[in-house]
Amino acid sequence: MKRIKTTKEAFNKDLAALLDKFDVFAPSTKQGKLDYLNITDPEDITWTDDLPYKSPKETVFPRVEEIMRFTKDDVVPTANVKPVLLLGAKPCDIESFDVFDGVFTSEKGLYIDPFYKERRDKMLIIGSGCAAKKPGCFCDERGYDMTFSDKCDAFVALDGDDMYIDLITDRAEGLFSGSDCPPREVNKAPETTLKIDAHENDIFTTMPWEDWAMSCIGCGTCTYVCPTCHCFDIRDADDKGEVTRCRLWDSCMYSNFTLHAGGTNPRTTQAARYRQRVMHKYVYLRDNIGITACTGCGRCIRLCPGGINIHDTVKDIMGRTGKK
């Protein structure tokens, strides 16, 4: 892994030259909130150790995405957009793309999702590390190094006016100028201490889900800010006879998520919905794609109006199923 050194000013200049080719998303501040925003000027990047309040998933999995358009006797898939350059993605957020790739493009599923795959294949990710854990963060317990991830194309570190860039994949070569410098020393990833080993049937009915979900108001905030939540709905829009079909984020926290047209609902309580969210992440995806779908970013914990804490829930499950 090659490392180059440049200045923030030169970096911004190189980045500006990429704005034509890419939709650039980077941590930026709007209305006082730090978020991964589509920027048109490198000066708009907020260089801070803070974690953007939402995940960057919408760069490849938009909240509302037109997927096709109906003509009289045919249907035309919506041509995809400009490639995305995600800059300043934190290691936890970089980790989340493993989950999306597992669900949407894995050979383990029978189907490849062409809309996601096209965006993802074109996407370039440039990461940046965290110097300190934030309240609610637990990426270390999930086994991730908060200072660095190599699951991206390049990784940047700002030091005063100096910028260090680790070039990880071939795709990152030549994007930025700079002089060679000694490679980064990569920390050993911490041991994963927060995970569920138990079989789904051993926790489905035996855990106090009602107690854990008692303050859940079903707002769905956890699923919207989560970097790995990917459940979706498909809806049509009819604009004076011009029909488009769109994919939209959905949430397992909503009572109508599983409601049948005929009135049956297999998940009638908020406790059952919270159970679905925890088990989908820590048990079902573990079994289906071999990845626990929680990066330890802590967003759902910081933003839950009911104070629900998935870290504590999982810790409790581990205790009750014989794991520390």
Added chain:
Amino acid sequence: MSMNPYLPIPARIEEIIQETTSDSQDVKTYRLKPKTVIDFMPGQFVECSVPGVGESTFGFASNPLVKDGIELTIKRTGRVTQAIHMLSAGDTLWIRGPFGNGFPVDFFEGHDLFFVVGGLGLAPLRPLIEYVLDKNNRDKYGKINMMIAARTPKDFIFTYDYDRWASCRDVHIYQTIDAAVPGWDKFVGFPNNLIKDIEFDGQNTIGLICGPPIMIKLNAAAFKSLGIATDRIYTTLEMRMTCGLGKCGKCNIGHRYVCLDGPVFSMKELDEMPGEY
């Protein structure tokens, strides 16, 4: 199927058959001619849509060996089915599929079959019935019993098929309704209380159940008590689903997806899964 599993193809409505005549249940069968042939196995399903309204999930209801068209049997229930019921012959529906696993017809060979269905539950089993009654397949399967249940005499579907089915070798059709009405001379009551009175060999029978969740549970228990092992009791489940591709996250029971691992499950499989259906 297209390389893009989200893209539907147009299917012309050739004929619409009004199945039920009761006030509470409006069920119609749509005979469709898809733009390209859709090859499916009994138990599989399609996503069917009315552009501008939306997409819903329906099991195939027709003979899978007939290649020049498909049939979907649709009860007017929600937004999409309401819109479908507004269409006429000559109009277009949009479909994509087939999806799901289907019935293990090879495993069923050499066995007797006992169908227990309630109301619209006959629709997803009709492809299997037609498949096993096909002249090239009939000898592979033994005696066939069907206990067909409906709320009232007006709620039975595919009544025009019963005589043809019953004329095949060793096929026995029984009908039952929830509560007695004047002029009804067949069974009255729920199937789980009636199947013990039908002669069948529990050791060599595949039990097939389709209906509301409570009906599946009660009849699986009844079959079990009459000697059918749980790995020979099959059902096909209904779940709200969006994609049919194992991605949208709606139809899972535990780690398994009804759209990928199902909709057909044995009771042995269901017994090993969390009871969230």
